[in-house]
Amino acid sequence: RKEVEQDPGPFNVPEGATVAFNCTYSNSASQSFFWYRQDCRKEPKLLMSVYSSGNEDGRFTAQLNRASQYISLLIRDSKLSDSATYLCAVTEGSNYKLTFGKGTLLTVNP
């Protein structure tokens, strides 16, 4: 089983839609969780951290389910500018080594 797995997509949704991505991780000792966004041929940038209690930032909501070992990202009211690849990242037990998933490609259509 891969350490961090994501559905590669692509997800094609219309503007205004709600879309959700899941990411599963294999190391139960993982302590920190993140969602990164990567635009085409650009570097990844942090979108949001994922906290145990769940957290929201505008249209974006991240949640952690430790029992089932997955994190999720929900995007409400999708915008064209949300089109990108979304990478989940999980630290190993050492808490510094970030392991990334392969990413989920989202395309928001007009």
Place this chain on the structure above:
Amino acid sequence: GAGVSQSPSNKVTEKGKDVELRCDPISGHTALYWYRQSLGQGLEFLIYFQGNSAPDKSGLPSDRFSAERTGGSVSTLTIQRTQQEDSAVYLCASSLGGGGAGELFFGEGSRLTVL
């Protein structure tokens, strides 16, 4: 500069040649990472430097790969006797502390093509 700087942005080389990729992290960031990203693939961890501690080299794919970080700042990733499968974008990132404690800031990457 304000961000992580990498050079060269693009490098085309012939199989068997050595290449050096440079990373200049954000000033004051003690942690520095190298990842690589092949077409359609995720980020593959290569190596991690933290302050004066011994680096975590567990991700280096072979002994043709090496990296150093001088003076706790600039880092160089060296690939000897390049192979076609080394073609990828090599991304450097820095953070204030370990990845679990803070955000990783990535450079724009060095795109390596081995012919």
